Amino acid sequence: MKKSYLLKTVLLLCLFVGSMSCSDDDTKTTKDPIAFSITPETMLFSAKNGNAVMNIHLEKDAMWTLTNSADWLTVSGTSGTGMGYVSLVIAENDTEEARTATITVASGSETRMVQIEQSANENSSTITYDIAPDPSNMSTMTSVQLTAEMGTGWNLGNTLEAIGGETAWGNPMASKQLVDAVKAAGFKTIRIPVSWSNFSDDATFTINPAWLARVEEVVNYARDNDMYVIMNEHWDGGWMQPTNAQQAYVNNRLAIMWKQVATHFRDYDYHLIFAGSNEVMVDGDYGTPTSEYYTVQNSFNQTFVTAVRATGGRNAYRYLAVQGFNTNIDHTFAFAAIPVDVTPTRLLMEVHYYDPYNFTLNENSTITQWGSIATDPAQTETWANEAFVDAQFQKMKTKFVDNGVGVILGEFGAIVRTDVPGSETFRIYYLNYVANSARTHGLVPVYWDNGFIGNHTMALFNRNTGEVVYPDILDALMP
Known part of the structure; x- marks a missing residue:
């Protein structure tokens, strides 16, 4: 999920024009050279x-x-x-x-x-490993079998992906106390969004070792609790634009970045899952993607898989998550292509779910009720009801789960509306239904927690103390 107040994208259109030189003598001019x-x-x-x-x-x-x-x-x-x-x-x-x-x-x-x-072709028959593949401590489960073990997940949102530094978006630094509390609450999986370019060289894309070490410290909080970890590349300023004009640049940068990350974390066992991207789309265009857009985005997924596998060691067998276009279920169902992989049955597909937007995320909406328990049609959008949830998740089951590709519901949630009496009943019901339907259809539900407490926020835990601030929401998320 992108932060609600993202930096505006500035588009610079450079037009090269001719130059003119003058002397003190106004009658003396030099002809402009061709602007080329x-x-x-x-x-x-x-x-x-x-x-x-x-x-x-x-x-x-x-x-x-x-x-x-x-x-x-x-x-x-x-x-x-x-x-x-x-x-x-x-x-x-x-x-x-x-x-x-x-x-x-x-x-x-x-x-x-x-x-x-x-680049050279690095398909499954020609891949060259940096070091020899190492299957030790790497599970032989298929990705579908893996998802059955991952339970319910939680997002460390708006923290390690914060542009400007870990606390730049108002959350405290992630702590062992917090992750211990997440584990104690019953979560088996933690998703850690990361902006790797936050601390990278702009020219070489070299990641600062101190940032790699800090991310590893947080990963270890979860691994010390025997949790699964999904670690991704998250928005990061929006440099992964899926256009023909940007395709080569993004694929090159993506390969360089993931080679560093994968090498640094290469010795971790199968509980650490890499996820290549987050909500890739053309900035501002939420419509159905053109063939250009989804074809280029599919190439990003392939680059990610190839780059990680090539680092060898345990990464040759690691579970890897790729995403459908903008993590939209309809676009994923229609356009996503599973990358070619040297290691079979280790890929996962990730989607997100925030339907209906007016109920889940729109702070200015009057839609504050949801589902069959709604009492006021004026406050309800009926198009994204229980049947719609089930139908969307069934699409993922039919296309991916039933064909051997595990599915992660990497984000879902709904904001609290403290200014609307009685609205919490519908939020609890919505989150319970979505989480249960995801599990029923073979998806791993991973709740989005933005860390903030108060009206129009989505925190489940107090980030400073680890206290569960909405016990009823926690109960709703669990099986």
Whole structure:
């Protein structure tokens, strides 16, 4: 779940223009040179096929021609006038060698070049491990069998994923006392959202060792309690945009980041689960994804799986969670592709559930009742009732669970409305129904706790003391 007050995305459109030089003599001028550039100047692609757009910045009357050095790279045009764009289609690299190409654009006596790089194919038959695979202390259960052991889960929300530092969003630092309390309350699984780039070098994506150590400290709070841990890459400023233009950049950054994380945690046993991303979508676009969007997002999942497996050791057998588009059940059912994996039966699919939004998250809504126990139709949205919950989770069971892929309901919840008398009855009923339906359909329910107490919040525990602040909600979440 993204924090309610996210930083606004700033879109910068850079237009290269000609320059003018002047002397003290106003009658003396120098002619503007041709304003000519290509963006981006470098493109990186995974071995999978892909698409991208190259932008040409040029004076409106200037002619340009394009030459392409590779037969595995198709361009939409080879000539034009002024500013424009060229679409690129990259064929799948079915070889074990990385490959490069150069696109050259000429205008008059000026030339500009774009470098294209594509990774080697690292499918199940050609993967090279950093160290030898190590099956010790790694379960042989399928991912579906694993989910049956994971019980009910809880999210350490708005903490290690807080942009600016662990306490930047108002929560205290995560403590052993808190995680001990989560375990004592009956939770068997803890999901730890993390912003890895929070403490990374912007150029090399190298993660600060101190941040890796801090995340490991929190992981150990849970592992010392014999809990399952789902550790993910969580929003992180929204750099995982699933567009053709960003695909190569994101896949490269994702692979570099997960190689570091996976290597650092490589010796942990099967109770530690890596999750590659969180709610990947194009910022602000909550509609049905285009084929571009979900195809690119599926490539992120594949990059994550390949990068982790390649680190070898116990990571060769670790359970890994990938996500459907924006973790939306309908989009996941329609568009998600299970990545190719060298290790069978170890992948999990993750979705989230916050329907109906007006009841669960909308602070300004008058929809404060839910389900068959509702008494006022004006305060109820009937479209997302009990039958809808069951139907949505049945979709996940039919497509994934029944086909050997375990499913994590990584987030669900509903805000408390202290200003609406009687509303807590419906929140309790909603959370109980969703949690039970998830378990019935083979999904692991993981409650979203944002850590804050008061109106329109979702905390279950006092983060400072570990005290359960809503005992009735806790009872509702448990089987």
